[in-house]
Amino acid sequence: MTHACTRLRRGAVLATAVAMLMVPVAGGTALAAPPTATDAPAADPPSPSASEDAVRELTPAVRRQLDAVVRRVMDEADIPGVTVGLWTPDEGEYVRSFGVADRSEGRKMTNDLYTRIGSETKTFTVTALLELVDQGEAGLDDTIDRYVDGVPNGDEITLRQLAGMRSGLFNYTEDDDFFKALTTDPQRSYTPRQLLDFAFRHPVLFPPGDKFSYSNTNLVLLGLVVEKLSGKKLQDYIRDHVLLPAGMDHSLFPVGAEYPDPHAQGYSNQTADGKVEDTADWNPSWAWAAGAMISTLDDLRIWARTVATGVLPDGNTLISPFTQKQRLTTAPTTIPGAGYGLGIFNVDGWIGHNGSLPGYESLTVYLPSAQTTLVVLLNTDIDHKGTEPSTLLGDAITKIVSPDHVFDLPAEPAAR
Template sequence: MTRSCRRLRRGAVIIAAVAALVVPLGGGTALGAPDSAPAVVGQPSPSPSPSPSPSDDFRRLTPEVKRQVDRAVERVMREANVPGATVGLWTPDKGSHVRSFGVADKETGRRMSPDLYMRIGSETKTFTVTALLKLVDEGTISLDDMIGEYVADVPNGDRITLRQLAGMRSGLFNYSEDQDFFKALTSDPERSFTPQQLLDYAFRHPVLFQPGEEFSYCNTNLILLGLVVERVSGRPLQDYIRENILEPAGMDRTIFPTDAAFPRPHAQGYTNQTADGKVANSTDWNPSWGWAAGAMISTLEDLRTWAPIVATGVLPDGDTLISPVTQKQRLDTPPTAIPGAGYGLGIFDVQGWLGHNGSLPGYQSLTIYLPSARATMVVLLNTDIDHDGTEPSTLLGEAITKIVSPEHVFNLPAQPTGR
């Protein structure tokens, strides 16, 4: 397997890391773990007490702490050659900090700014799984239903549950690791893929392991769950998510595109996930290949709204989006092969930070929430090009959290690439 194809697989492991489509290309790597451990970057803050109280889990965002954060971000951007980044930190009692760095367009020199639309890759998985969980709350499906009840011809379809798909423990092959898929995508990045075409790439391969035996980040799982949502709800996935998640949350600048359309203003994206390995502008590439695993677009402020919703199941107005019983199942995050990272139902837990990352050619994102401090962090970048084998969103997440939450450092080590 080529390195580029492996990166597509990662797509976005956020929290992984554990995603871009966690695959980079598709869907972003949203948690697609890097090929090597992240470098130590950023300036460490003084060590807190050995057993801090919840209020000590996040440092007050004083002018000096903000300067430390800015210097750390600038250092990572310089070392990793990141064109532009926007960082947001928010707490109810320790202050907030929002700042953009660098350029949104390398040709014109247009500056990065907090209002830009960005592709969010594998963070899409959090919306698709939320849609699934809403159907669970409605009683129309069960997490322990077999995928074969809803989609035909799935390998082991009579043994793989919806829960195992959402938890990345199905054993199915990741379509974005298929060589023919990579060739098809990079030879014509503006082409449109259907969900069935994506599944066809996956199902030509044997299963990797029996359901539930291991954790393996896989975009195929989310394509299947997207089809379940459509078939049970009777609505196109993008419409169901808009009507049942985005509108109740007040997220009117988050979009599930059905083509390559990209609202303005947006940043230009830069990737080396190309047929020849050279850096290209991927802004207008069609994200259909990520679909339910990585096609969505959002903004800093909307992701700020989304972070605590995913982590708590509660909307900004206090209403419940996901019932406490179902949300508890979502937050059951068994260990993965990634040290310090657990993965639940479409959500990571990395050293106490809950959320997901995303990566799509040209873009990366990280949206996480620290419940003990009610702190939110969002990072948006206009490149997905690794630095020494590590995703730049992971480098920035680690550098920032070393400063603001030294007891909870987002240090997403590399994911083993044994398969």
């Protein structure tokens, strides 16, 4: 689903996340070892679901299966800590944390931690844009040159193409100089224009609308559009017009390296020398509108359904049904079985996004046919055999609870 993420150069940014969506539903170094699969009881074989839209009842046996599969993936992929939240309307809920939040102290992972959510930020930035579209402040088929100067092909690239990852603009996080600058001084603060400079030194990849190519550059531009149209800083607009209406009191868009307590430490090998480092104090301004936000398990539970349906917990709409339908209208990507809409993906019926930032990964998805929410949070972004750990967990969990709707998001080959 980064990838929907805001990865650096590894496939840069998530080719996995980013590219994944399908057609909308109807309409490091060896650190301390995580728990091993032998710690859990043997899993029962899965039973078939009653219908292709059903999720399995979260019986004690199914819960044991979930415990075992999470521990197995953690052991195989050397994941320090994981929190999993699964909520169904009739079959109950499963909320568990495994492993450690801090390997140096042995502090346990818990359900109440703040976490950096990487490219899930894209869903908030695009929602802000769609609200402004609903207000008549802009049109999705407006070209970006109306709002931001100096964009290559800016008189041809539409806001819709930016949100749908079809602009053809180079992804700044794949730029060698950017990678060197960030990993040499991870506390440095970046402005949106500085990020765009890394992108615009490269030629466009293809004519606008020609194909899908995940690019964080697109979201930086949309963040600037939101600021110009609203007259507010992006973080303020998202707080006032997205987070507060949704009741997401423990989510924020940081302006620097601030990180509320309690939070997990993050472990990444996306460093200057490739060694694993703790990245909790890295400044996420380099990800800005594409991936800087922080949230919690409970808030992401709210967001999963809200972003997938456009409906707030109180029953009011966040954006109009017409605009929500456009958000969920997906186009083909380079990943089989996955489609991407406007800042959102659909993988075998699961709608939402994943996120990846050095040291952290997340997955927040909703299965409308079963009204089921899945949130996975972990404190590493180190791939296992070329696959993001959040994808490994999403795949393993959904094979158990929704065998007819499996979150299988293979990573794209690296761009270099």
